[in-house]
Amino acid sequence: MQTKTNKDELKQQILYWMCAGFVYSMLFWTYLNSLLAILISVYWLFFLKKKFIPSSKRSGMIILFTSLFLLALAGLTYTSNMKEGIAIVQKQSALLFFPLIFGTCSVLTPLSVKKLTNHFLIATVLACMIGLVIGLYNLVITEEIAAITGRGILVFHAFNPIIMGLYCLFALVIIFTGDNSSQTKTGKWLLVITVVLSVFIFLLSIRTIIFCWLLLMLFFLWKKIKSQTTRFAMITGLAVLTVITGFTITPLKKQWSELFDFSGRTSIVLDADSSLIRPWRGKAIRVAIWKCSGDIIKRHWLTGVGTGDVQDSLQQAYEDRKFYFASRYNKYNAHNQYLQSAIGHGIGGSFLFALCIAIPLYQNRRNSSNNIYILFLALFAITAVTESVLEINKGIVLYSFFNSIFAFTNFNNNS
Numbered sequence: 001m002q003t004k005t006n007k008d009e010l011k012q013q014i015l016y017w018m019c020a021g022f023v024y025s026m027l028f029w030t031y032l033n034s035l036l037a038i039l040i041s042v043y044w045l046f047f048l049k050k051k052f053i054p055s056s057k058r059s060g061m062i063i064l065f066t067s068l069f070l071l072a073l074a075g076l077t078y079t080s081n082m083k084e085g086i087a088i089v090q091k092q093s094a095l096l097f098f099p100l101i102f103g104t105c106s107v108l109t110p111l112s113v114k115k116l117t118n119h120f121l122i123a124t125v126l127a128c129m130i131g132l133v134i135g136l137y138n139l140v141i142t143e144e145i146a147a148i149t150g151r152g153i154l155v156f157h158a159f160n161p162i163i164m165g166l167y168c169l170f171a172l173v174i175i176f177t178g179d180n181s182s183q184t185k186t187g188k189w190l191l192v193i194t195v196v197l198s199v200f201i202f203l204l205s206i207r208t209i210i211f212c213w214l215l216l217m218l219f220f221l222w223k224k225i226k227s228q229t230t231r232f233a234m235i236t237g238l239a240v241l242t243v244i245t246g247f248t249i250t251p252l253k254k255q256w257s258e259l260f261d262f263s264g265r266t267s268i269v270l271d272a273d274s275s276l277i278r279p280w281r282g283k284a285i286r287v288a289i290w291k292c293s294g295d296i297i298k299r300h301w302l303t304g305v306g307t308g309d310v311q312d313s314l315q316q317a318y319e320d321r322k323f324y325f326a327s328r329y330n331k332y333n334a335h336n337q338y339l340q341s342a343i344g345h346g347i348g349g350s351f352l353f354a355l356c357i358a359i360p361l362y363q364n365r366r367n368s369s370n371n372i373y374i375l376f377l378a379l380f381a382i383t384a385v386t387e388s389v390l391e392i393n394k395g396i397v398l399y400s401f402f403n404s405i406f407a408f409t410n411f412n413n414n415s
Contacts, residue, residue, distance in 0.1 A: 011048060016112050018043065019405075023119045026397055027127045027167070030157045033397060041097045050104040058103060061407055064359060065099035065400075067352055068092070068390070071345050075307030085308025091393060094400040102404040113409045117174045117372065120402075124171040125193050127164075128200040131155050135203070149203050149251050162387045163394045165209030168197045169216065169379050170398070176220045177372040205251040207282070208386045212379055214242060219375075268323065275325035286335050286386065289326065292317040293339045297347075304345040310334075313343060333391050337384035340391060353390075357381045360407055373406040 018040050025033035044050075053059055072089050079085040102108065108116075131153035138147035146152050150161050175190050201213050221234045268275050268288040275288070296305065296313050305313045311331060318327035326332050334340040342350035357377050364370045380389065380399055389395035 012107050012109070012112070015040070015043065015048070015107050016115070019108070019112075019116055019401075020119050022401065023116055024123045026120075026394070026401075027123045028156055030393065037094060037097070037397070040101065044097075044101040044105060048101075048105045048107060051106070052104050058408065061360075062099050062103035064356060065103070065404065065407070066096050068356060069096035071349055071352060072307045075304065075345055077306075078303065079306030079308035081306075081308035081312055083308070084311065085306065088307050088391075092390065092396055094396050095390070098400040098404040099408075102408040106408075108405060108409055110409055113405050116405065117402075121171045121174045121193075124167050125196060127156060128168065128196055132196075132200065132203075145251075149205050149249060153200065153203055158393055160392065161204045161206050162209060162383065163389070163392055163398075165201055165204050165206050165212075166379060166383050166389070166395070167398065168201050168204075169209065169212050170376060170402075172197055172213070172216055173372055173375045173379070176216070177375070202245050202249060205249055208383060210242065212382055214238060216375070216379075268325070270321040270323055273322045273324065275323050285326070285332065288321075288323050289314075289318075289332050289335050290339060292321055292323060292326075293334045293336070293343055295321070297339070297342045300343070300346065302346045302348075304343055304349055307344055310340065310344045333388040335387060337388050337390055340388040353384075356403075360403075370406075376402060376406065 018036060022033060022036040022040065025036055052062070069089075069092055072092055072095075076082065076085045076089065132148075134155050135148040135153040138152065139145070141147075154161065154164055172194060175194055178190075198213065201209055217238055218235060221238075222231060225231050225234060268284050270288060270291060292314065295317050300313075304310075311333065314334065315327050315331065318324075318332075334343060337353060338350045341353045345352075357380065361374060361377050364374050367374075380403075383389055387395070389399065
């Protein structure tokens with residue numbers, strides 16, 4: 001009996017350390033991240049005891065989460081661009097393996113999951129600090145504001161500003177949902193880390209991410225502070241801070257100006273060969289993309305165009321609507337995961353993606369001890385409105401890994 005217990009503990013430790021390596025490599029080394037994903041899958045396949053009861057809620061959740069990958073696999077049967085389709089399926093394989101691994105094995109404990117989230121926090125803060133230092137150095141050398149904003153502070157492979165912003169937001173959630181006292185030395189360090197992450201988020205200059213940051217701050221301040229006067233003062237302070245940064249950070253100032261410009265000058269007119277007259281910013285491009293995406297969905301609402309034909313269909317839709325800025329000089333995805341899923345696999349694909357977020361949210365709605373999972377899903381759902389998060393490697397691994405360990409460790413804890 002003692003030998004069996006020791007073996008189980010050893011297996012738990014091996015999986016935990018592979019997962020810890022996976023968390024750090026998510027930010028710093030994409031190729032190692034892929035290798036560790038394969039090693040974790042092989043270790044699960046050959047060394048871990050697996051359990052699957054078809055009638056259980058746990059198994060239902062496994063089926064729900066893996067269905068995103070299975071739908072992409074099914075989409076290969078009617079795609080014309082098989083090469084692209086296979087590449088997408090390969091990239092999204094984490095959507096299959098992580099729900100299977102953590103859903104069929106009860107190896108990671110809640111304490112292990114908490115440690116893994118702390119590792120993620122450390123890795124994210126390190127990445128932000130390195131980005132800020134390099135950005136400041138380049139600012140001094142070039143005297144260009146772009147060196148310290150947006151992509152200028154993204155120094156690690158395969159990140160774009162909105163996905164890095166999502167990582168920073170999740171790191172803030174880890175801080176706010178932890179059991180930390182502001183009176184301790186640890187609490188003071190966490191305050192410093194919060195400031196670093198917040199500064200990085202504002203320098204990324206992404207409206208969606210800043211909006212989520214503001215919601216997070218309001219949510220936790222409302223929970224932590226009981227005095228109505230203090231609440232009002234803090235909320236006012238946050239609003240003033242947001243406005244000030246909106247006027248002082250140049251890229252952010254341009255984004256806010258565009259967002260609240262309803263004159264029509266910042267809108268791309270489709271079907272009129274007008275998209276090449278000047279450079280366009282995020283709002284105008286996204287609105288035009290979404291209109292073109294809607295054209296595809298109207299024609300292929302039931303099954304979609306297939307896994308490999310999404311980008312080709314978008315490029316053709318841009319060309320058909322004379323959106324030449326996109327069709328001839330760029331390759332934009334739908335910039336909305338709900339639309340992206342609908343283009344590839346029909347309305348059912350979009351609905352399935354929404355269910356993967358809505359069902360866990362509903363199941364955990366009264367579980368205040370699981371706020372970290374609820375907020376993780378909420379942030380992911382909001383970000384998916386302006387970004388096709390499951391078309392980007394960093395978005396796929398973040399969602400598939402943490403969604404799986406949160407969902408199934410919660411089952412372990414409840415049982």
